[in-house]
Amino acid sequence: MADTKYTMIGMASAGKTCYITGMYMKMAVGMDGFTLVTDDKTRTKLERDIQTLRCPTGQNRFPVPTRNSEEATVSYEFRLNYDLKKIISFEMLDYAGGSLTDRGSVYSQVKQSIAESTALYVIIDGKLFCSDDREERKENVYYDCAMYITPIIQDFADSHEGQLPPIVFVITKSDLCKRYVTGEEIVSVLKSLFSPAFADGTTSYIAAVSLGDTISDDGYKGKFRPVNIHIPFFIGSYHEYYNRCVILKNDIEDANWQLKKTIESKNAAAQREGNKWRIFRDDGYIERCRSAAKSAEKGIQSNRELFDTTKELLIKFGTRLEVESPNFKCFINGIEQSSFKSFKL
Numbered sequence: 001m002a003d004t005k006y007t008m009i010g011m012a013s014a015g016k017t018c019y020i021t022g023m024y025m026k027m028a029v030g031m032d033g034f035t036l037v038t039d040d041k042t043r044t045k046l047e048r049d050i051q052t053l054r055c056p057t058g059q060n061r062f063p064v065p066t067r068n069s070e071e072a073t074v075s076y077e078f079r080l081n082y083d084l085k086k087i088i089s090f091e092m093l094d095y096a097g098g099s100l101t102d103r104g105s106v107y108s109q110v111k112q113s114i115a116e117s118t119a120l121y122v123i124i125d126g127k128l129f130c131s132d133d134r135e136e137r138k139e140n141v142y143y144d145c146a147m148y149i150t151p152i153i154q155d156f157a158d159s160h161e162g163q164l165p166p167i168v169f170v171i172t173k174s175d176l177c178k179r180y181v182t183g184e185e186i187v188s189v190l191k192s193l194f195s196p197a198f199a200d201g202t203t204s205y206i207a208a209v210s211l212g213d214t215i216s217d218d219g220y221k222g223k224f225r226p227v228n229i230h231i232p233f234f235i236g237s238y239h240e241y242y243n244r245c246v247i248l249k250n251d252i253e254d255a256n257w258q259l260k261k262t263i264e265s266k267n268a269a270a271q272r273e274g275n276k277w278r279i280f281r282d283d284g285y286i287e288r289c290r291s292a293a294k295s296a297e298k299g300i301q302s303n304r305e306l307f308d309t310t311k312e313l314l315i316k317f318g319t320r321l322e323v324e325s326p327n328f329k330c331f332i333n334g335i336e337q338s339s340f341k342s343f344k345l
Helices: 016-027 040-054 105-115 134-159 183-193 231-274 283-327
Strands: 004-010 034-038 073-082 085-095 117-124 167-171 203-208 328-332
Touching: 004 016, 004 105, 004 134, 016 034, 016 040, 016 073, 016 085, 016 231, 034 040, 034 231, 040 073, 085 105, 085 231, 105 117, 105 134, 117 134, 117 231, 134 183, 167 231, 183 203, 203 231, 231 283, 231 328, 283 328
Parallel strands: 004 085, 004 117, 117 167, 167 203
Antiparallel strands: 034 073, 073 085, 203 328
16 A cells, blocks of 8 residues: 555546656656666556657557546555665545536545545646737636646635645646747746645645657647656655654654653662662662663664654655756645745754
8 A cells, every 4th residue: 555645636637647647757767876766567558658659650659548437536656765675655646527526535535635635636638828919818827727636725724723734736849839928927827726826835846747759740740758747756755755754753752752761760779879888889770771761862873863864865855846946846835836845944
């Protein structure tokens, strides 16, 4: 069973399935020591879809979107490794876009999945920005996306004391929309139409991705060369690992506090026993107390080393995102940050 979930929501044909395929392609061979692993069945499907994407056969090269039905949920389970060691296992859930409009049984699953997820991915079809009319671009995003997704975000906040998970807005097909829209306009549109995700107390991101800068050329016969496809994945993984570090830090602080009390208690007991007349003194008891204190000291040192090792990997996550900062936007409390900065422990 996976350690956590990442939930993806977006309208039909927004590119959710393609995103997962491209992400796996980018991370299967590793990046900075991080490698993505999955089971044989999922791996076979994704490898087949990747090979199909590489064939310049037009629209037929793209993976079939998740169908809207009673089984309109596809689960992908992955394990993130670093230098051959498991860091995180997570389930990435892909919901059919139609489930957001018909509000059937899958709709309630979407809401439950968000509650169980470290991060929420909102996939926005870049084609919605493909218009020469600025107002029309915003209207497209409103009527074909925000009108359905923003209420879900607000409903979740209402039922969770105003709290939201980190939200990553993924603009797909950036190779198409970059001819019509700027990054500044995308930020303006998203902050306007998805305002709950940029409220006080929120953490949100915007990343534009593509399966290839030229993949849409010549009737979608261009090269399959994903652009920025790994960034949203790294963002979600960073938050999950950061959460683990916070829990570990709290546990270690509690454990070390108890160990320090043990050291004080055992040293005091040894001192009291040592102050007795030799005829009444129990040297064995003194030795046991001192041994227990030394053992507690080793426990504190071991805990510190464990935390330092864990924190070191968190720094590697953060460094990767800091390097990628020019390729995505980060917002804390709705305020755009100049670049990604690692969270403090």
